[in-house]
Amino acid sequence: MTPSNLDEHSEEETEEKIKQxxxxxxxxxxxxxxxxxxxxxxxxxxxxxxxxxxxxxxxxxxxxxxxxxxxxxxxxxxxxxxxxxxxxxxxxxxxxxxxxxxxxxxxxxxxxxxxxxxxxxxxxxxxxxxxxxxxxxxxxxxxxxxxxxxxxxxxxxxxxxxxxxxxxxxxxxxxxxxxxxxxxxxxxxxxxxxxxxxxxxxxxxxxxxxxxxxxxxxxxxxxxxxxxxLEEPPLAPPSQLTHYTLTAEENDKATILYTLLKLSLIRGKCIIFVNTVDRCYKLKLFLEQFGIPTCVLNSELPASSRCRAVTQFNTGTYDIIIASDEKALDEPHTTNQKNGKRRKDKESGVSRGIDFQFVSNVINFDFPLDINAYIHRAGRTARGKNEGTALSFVAVRERPMLNEIEEELKKLYDQENLFKTYQFKLSEVEGFRYRARDAWKAVTRIAVREARLKEIKQEVLNCDKLKSYFEDNPKDLQSLRQDKALHTVRLQPHLRDVPEYIVPSSLKMIASGIRHNKRKFNRKASIGTSAVKSKYQARANNPLIALKLFKK
Incomplete structure (x- = not known):
């Protein structure tokens, strides 16, 4: 604690033992x-x-x-x-x-x-x-x-x-x-x-x-x-929060995310941040094709839906939540612009303040737009005394913003090379790339729009305020329930499984362990792989295991 430069009384930091x-x-x-x-x-x-x-x-x-x-x-x-x-x-x-x-x-x-x-x-x-x-x-x-x-x-x-x-x-x-x-x-x-x-x-x-x-x-x-x-950095110290960057263009981001999640190279609960609401649903529909369950959180959902999503994530119903972190959420005055087509709830905020519990990893699928957005996103993990990681996918056009953020964080932490490079060899996962490319293309704008309409319809059916209306107008309720089939992404059951022939030889042992061990909730953060044989157990807590295994 430091004395304030304001006129009011301030408390100074002491070296006394912490009181219980x-x-x-x-x-x-x-x-x-x-x-x-x-x-x-x-x-x-x-x-x-x-x-x-x-x-x-x-x-x-x-x-x-x-x-x-x-x-x-x-x-x-x-x-x-x-x-x-x-x-x-x-x-x-x-x-x-x-x-x-x-x-x-x-x-x-x-x-x-x-x-x-x-x-x-x-x-x-x-x-x-x-x-x-x-x-x-x-x-x-x-x-x-x-x-x-x-x-x-x-x-x-x-x-x-x-x-x-x-x-x-x-x-x-x-x-x-x-x-x-x-x-x-x-x-x-x-x-x-x-x-x-x-x-x-x-x-x-x-x-x-x-x-x-x-x-x-x-x-x-x-x-x-x-x-x-408290004179402290806005984020947890590097010993508690590890920052990774992974160079990836738009066409490769989906492949990398699919591989990391499907092979459990990322352990623990994750928040995946994107920059728009549509991207939330596109990513959700993409991952659903591979049997990866997620929930969505954005400012356009009703308050009851947002609270339910946070609760489901915190209680372990979902280990992955996809959140839109639009700039408008950090600057709410802009949400009521006349040009805005969609109404946002001004009492909603995704990146600030919400208590996502025991988040091991934050993944920036879309790189944040400024330093404040990065801090707010990365601040969702490594809370209290828990450890966490922040992994950012960075395209070439996003590199200047990364450099700017890195310079600002260097000033806060007085440390060079705060961001570690996560080197992911796409050539090693060509089979995953083929699957991911087709699945990503399958999520069209129409599919995203229909998914959002489907969610809205579900909210209408569950809305307490409309129950009395539907009781008086049962035909309206019936027309909603018997609405025409929505355009959805066709699910192919075989995509849920990872055939052995597409798994890199360096990861086959880990993939085998995944098939025989049910995934369990792990509060300890890690971006890497869990060891399943004794020779890897010594490195089980090393988040860079995946990097070492990929090396020839």
Whole structure:
């Protein structure tokens, strides 16, 4: 921690031994919940933040994704409520947590659930970010839960509808991902919302950066705050996060990805990033032809679908998720341009903040458009103390951007040759190239369009809001269910298997092991191959095994 160059009070980094959770004055029920989560000791930002919040100080938290910011403000909020309940007998809304997207609200709700597992009868909280009718959520608010979680727009709607009254009860306001609040278009909502709060309350801002928007928000809500600024790179150190590049033109990317996944040269859970929504579905349809299951996440999906995709990925239903990381997601003001043909949900964000759990590998199938996009993507892995890898496919035309990103990261890490070259010999996998080329061509624009229409139709059928409509208009439901067959990519069962004759001789031993060993979830990151014979076991954790095996 370093002193801030701002006027407010700041905390300085000390060389003292890290305090344990039980030394922070927390309730035993919270400590038991923390132990159940497997949190052995507080992160640096938690150690510094929790005492300040418990002492009633306004705090501005600045730390990179994965540093434990959510726990840093949820733990003391729960502690304060438990302490107040010993004094006040009546039920009241004490805490308000605002976040820019529904996905992040859902994650905060899950953290609250996990941390109150031993005091669930005493602490009540509700997430109102879902786009349901206000009347539907009104009964939840009448019960006056201790903590309200929601987006600024949704909370303001309930305040205007008089479903919420916070003027006399609210004690703590928390704004998560504060650097995105204004960029997601919530500036007016925040200013209007503050008029519904009491004159005196404790405020906490949590952010990955100290942008101009954060400084503007700080002036609106904070009073003489402590500014906790972790002077650390935006990504995990090279000892924890390994960066690879692989030179590949458009026609070769699909072949390489197919080979890496089908031969399990990549271990663990993966996020594959592309630059457009259409590319999400093209890649999904491509991999489906080879029996590789994936799920898709992009800003055009309804909030329920996005949350479901994240949940399925985190729980292991899918080991691979394909995410569109459009520039518009990093600069949300541009999403409402008149020329845009497709409506995006401003409360959605793919690369920022979403808690993808235990991600071993990030694969940039499409190279990111700028340094911020790369940092946001690579930041999905190597979170906490877990290891991770980031593999980027780089075409010749993308080389200048790679050089620019590499120069910026050198300044952050003060290290040369941060990016390691992953040398993949396409000549060794000619059989894979032949299959991949035909499968990639089979995914036409019509196939992509029809796949997206099929997903939309499925969402319509599953939509709770339309159930009553379909009950009154059964013919409309029947016409949807009996819609004409969609143009889909023809699946060929034999493509699911990898015949031995197309596997390079250097990898046949590994391919044989794959056939006899069911793939298991592995939280340890690796881009390489798992050894199946004793002479390879010594190198089992080396992510460059595949490179060595490819060499003659």
């Amino acid at each position: 959770f039980h030394e922070l004055g927390l309730d035993d029920r919270i400590l038991k919940a923390i132990a159940k989560l497997g949190w052995l000791e507080p992160t640096l930002i938690q150690e510094k933040t929790i005492p300040l919040i418990l002492n009633g100080k306004d705090v501005l938290i600045r730390a990179r994704t994965g540093s434990g910011k959510t726990g840093a403000f949820v733990i003391p909020l729960i502690q304060k409520i438990l302490s107040n309940k010993e004094i006040h007998q009546h039920q009241q809304i004490s805490g308000l947590i605002l976040s820019p997207s529904k996905e992040l609200c859902k994650q905060i709700h899950e953290v609250c659930t996990n941390l109150t597992i031993k005091c669930s009868r005493d602490i009540k909280f509700v997430d109102i970010s879902a786009q349901l009718d206000l009347v539907t959520q009104q009964p939840l608010l009448i019960e006056k839960p201790d903590i309200i979680i929601g987006t600024p727009g949704r909370v303001l709607q309930h305040l205007k509808a008089k479903n919420l009254y916070l003027k006399k009860t609210i004690e703590t306001l928390i704004i998560d991902e504060a650097d995105l609040i204004f960029s997601f278009g919530y500036e007016n909502e925040i200013k209007a919302l503050l008029s519904y709060l009491p004159i005196v309350y404790q405020a906490i801002l949590a952010s990955a950066t100290l942008s101009e928007d954060v400084l503007s928000l700080k002036k609106l809500v904070l009073h003489n705050p402590a500014i906790l600024k």
